[in-house]
Amino acid sequence: MADASWTSSAKSLKGVILDLCGVLYDSGEDGGTPIPGSVEAVKRLKASDLKLRFCTNETQASRDRFVAKLQRMGFDISVCEVFSPAPAAVAVLQDRGLRPHLLVYDGLLPEFDSVDKTNPNCVVIGDAAEQFSYQNLNDAFRVLIGLEKPVLFSLGKGRYYKETDGLNLDVGPYMKALEYACDVEAEVIGKPSAAFFHSVLHDMGLEPHEVLMIGDDLVNDVGGAQRCGMKGLQVRTGKYRPSDEKHPSVTADGTVDDLAQAVDLMLEERGGASLTSCWGRAGGETGDSLTQ
Amino acid sequence: MSGRRVLKAVLVDLSGTLHIEDSAVAGAQEALSRLRQAAVAVRFVTNTTKECKRSLLERLRRLNFDLQEEEIFTSLSAARRLVEQKQLRPLLLVEDSALEDFAGIDTSNPNAVVVGLAPEHFNYQTLNEAFRLLLEGAPLVAVHKARYYQRGDGLALGPGPFVTALEFASGCSATVVGKPQETFFTEVLSELDCSPGEAVMIGDDARDDVGGAQRAGMLGVLVRTGKYRAGDESKISPPPYLTCSSFPDAVDRLLENYKHAT
Numbered sequence: 001m002a003d004a005s006w007t008s009s010a011k012s013l014k015g016v017i018l019d020l021c022g023v024l025y026d027s028g029e030d031g032g033t034p035i036p037g038s039v040e041a042v043k044r045l046k047a048s049d050l051k052l053r054f055c056t057n058e059t060q061a062s063r064d065r066f067v068a069k070l071q072r073m074g075f076d077i078s079v080c081e082v083f084s085p086a087p088a089a090v091a092v093l094q095d096r097g098l099r100p101h102l103l104v105y106d107g108l109l110p111e112f113d114s115v116d117k118t119n120p121n122c123v124v125i126g127d128a129a130e131q132f133s134y135q136n137l138n139d140a141f142r143v144l145i146g147l148e149k150p151v152l153f154s155l156g157k158g159r160y161y162k163e164t165d166g167l168n169l170d171v172g173p174y175m176k177a178l179e180y181a182c183d184v185e186a187e188v189i190g191k192p193s194a195a196f197f198h199s200v201l202h203d204m205g206l207e208p209h210e211v212l213m214i215g216d217d218l219v220n221d222v223g224g225a226q227r228c229g230m231k232g233l234q235v236r237t238g239k240y241r242p243s244d245e246k247h248p249s250v251t252a253d254g255t256v257d258d259l260a261q262a263v264d265l266m267l268e269e270r271g272g273a274s275l276t277s278c279w280g281r282a283g284g285e286t287g288d289s290l291t292q
Numbered sequence: 293m294s295g296r297r298v299l300k301a302v303l304v305d306l307s308g309t310l311h312i313e314d315s316a317v318a319g320a321q322e323a324l325s326r327l328r329q330a331a332v333a334v335r336f337v338t339n340t341t342k343e344c345k346r347s348l349l350e351r352l353r354r355l356n357f358d359l360q361e362e363e364i365f366t367s368l369s370a371a372r373r374l375v376e377q378k379q380l381r382p383l384l385l386v387e388d389s390a391l392e393d394f395a396g397i398d399t400s401n402p403n404a405v406v407v408g409l410a411p412e413h414f415n416y417q418t419l420n421e422a423f424r425l426l427l428e429g430a431p432l433v434a435v436h437k438a439r440y441y442q443r444g445d446g447l448a449l450g451p452g453p454f455v456t457a458l459e460f461a462s463g464c465s466a467t468v469v470g471k472p473q474e475t476f477f478t479e480v481l482s483e484l485d486c487s488p489g490e491a492v493m494i495g496d497d498a499r500d501d502v503g504g505a506q507r508a509g510m511l512g513v514l515v516r517t518g519k520y521r522a523g524d525e526s527k528i529s530p531p532p533y534l535t536c537s538s539f540p541d542a543v544d545r546l547l548e549n550y551k552h553a554t
Contacts, residue, residue, distance in 0.1 A: 137449060180439060180453045
């Protein structure tokens with residue numbers, strides 16, 4: 001039922017934002033493998049009249065290296081199309097004159113090369129994976145508790161993600177640990193923060209109701225996009241769990257098997273559709289007569 | 293000080309109140325003796341979950357404190373009681389030194405997670421393992437939820453942040469058994485046949501010692517040693533009954549202010 005509602009609004013779409021991990025590929029020790037059909041799906045989106053951006057909370061590698069990895073998997077993607085939390089965090093730090101203590105994966109450190117990290121007056125936490133040792137968490141804690149007013153930034157707040165060996169904790173639980181320890185509330189940079197989605201929309205030059213977000217994370221991708229006024233579509237790949245379709249507070253505008261199916265349905269619905277109608281506008285307009 | 297009340301029992305925190313690691317708080321041994329001479333029952337209530345009771349007792353005796361093993365109540369023993377009652381097979385995130393208190397408990401093929409203070413287990417691998425059990429529906433038991441504790445080299449994260457992390461990741465709520473749970477305090481007092489209104493708790497943790505005891509109906513005394521940080525007394529409401537510079541100061545002021553039961 002929900003699927004019908006999102007495909008019917010596909011005609012008025014002007015842009016699509018794709019999550020990466022769990023939508024384009026599954027991560028794993030070997031660097032990851034593309035989800036079947038996703039390489040072609042991205043190609044077809046690019047060939048369409050839709051604007052396309054990629055929006056990820058990936059914080060284990062710098063954007064350059066991360067995009068290079070996707071290119072090696074066969075994806076048609078470039079750095080300027082990808083929005084990730086670290087560059088957004090660097091902008092915030094510079095804007096507010098803050099010097100971070102970094103609790104992030106080593107691979108992400110190059111993103112912060114330009115930032116002054118001496119005598120830190122805030123903490124930035126990302127998905128540090130196996131570098132989330134007690135010692136490293138304690139170091140970050142001591143920086144925070146030593147500040148008169150602790151400032152904590154979290155690069156996303158996901159609960160967990162899927163690796164080839166099973167589900168693993170994401171940055172969110174560790175952000176919660178530091179919040180609890182220091183009695184602070186973290187400022188989240190990345191999905192689902194509205195500021196992050198708006199920066200992508202701004203770059204696309206589109207309004208929220210003109211854009212569809214496709215992701216595997218119901219709360220952070222779908223829910224976050226919906227709170228900004230976008231439609232949110234969930235794929236049954238990546239971290240998707242069947243219980244997501246009965247979630248108490250977030251209901252996706254549609255659920256599809258994978259990205260390939262989403263793109264099939266969307267492009268089929270659009271056909272040669274004009275771009276005159278909008279999201280949410282009732283039927284009965286003359287829009288149909290404008291199709292070729 | 294308003295109205296004199298009868299004082300029948302004093303509960304005392306250990307780490308940060310009587311001692312910090314292997315050093316006694318100055319004058320604490322003599323203060324404990326003065327308290328014992330005043331004909332009040334003294335019990336020691338601790339969330340120190342790194343150590344089993346026996347090694348805790350040995351450490352305190354080395355520091356010349358006069359106390360008996362049966363006077364010590366730990367959150368580890370409370371956790372063990374819960375595991376036994378519910379016949380759980382726990383994945384134990386407790387330090388090796390505390391495992392003695394769980395001797396005889398079946399931990400094969402775990403169907404529960406017990407979190408104590410275990411820096412060497414608070415790593416990515418083990419927390420992932422615990423998380424996956426919780427997603428399958430295993431209950432989460434927290435020996436306590438303290439935010440941090442005082443270590444020789446500074447403040448260090450307690451179990452609370454890690455319990456909170458697992459709760460957030462799995463969407464479940466932990467059962468907390470140590471301080472500041474009311475039942476922890478009232479179980480100690482019931483053995484003494486003493487009502488909460490006749491008892492005082494002395495500790496360095498505003499929330500877990502003082503706040504917890506006051507919610508259980510006792511009076512709480514905060515000492516400015518151990519993990520105490522300036523302004524802690526204003527972090528709880530109602531505020532501590534008294535805030536004192538140290539355990540000896542607390543004992544002196546209590547003895548001045550109270551009429552003792554005979």
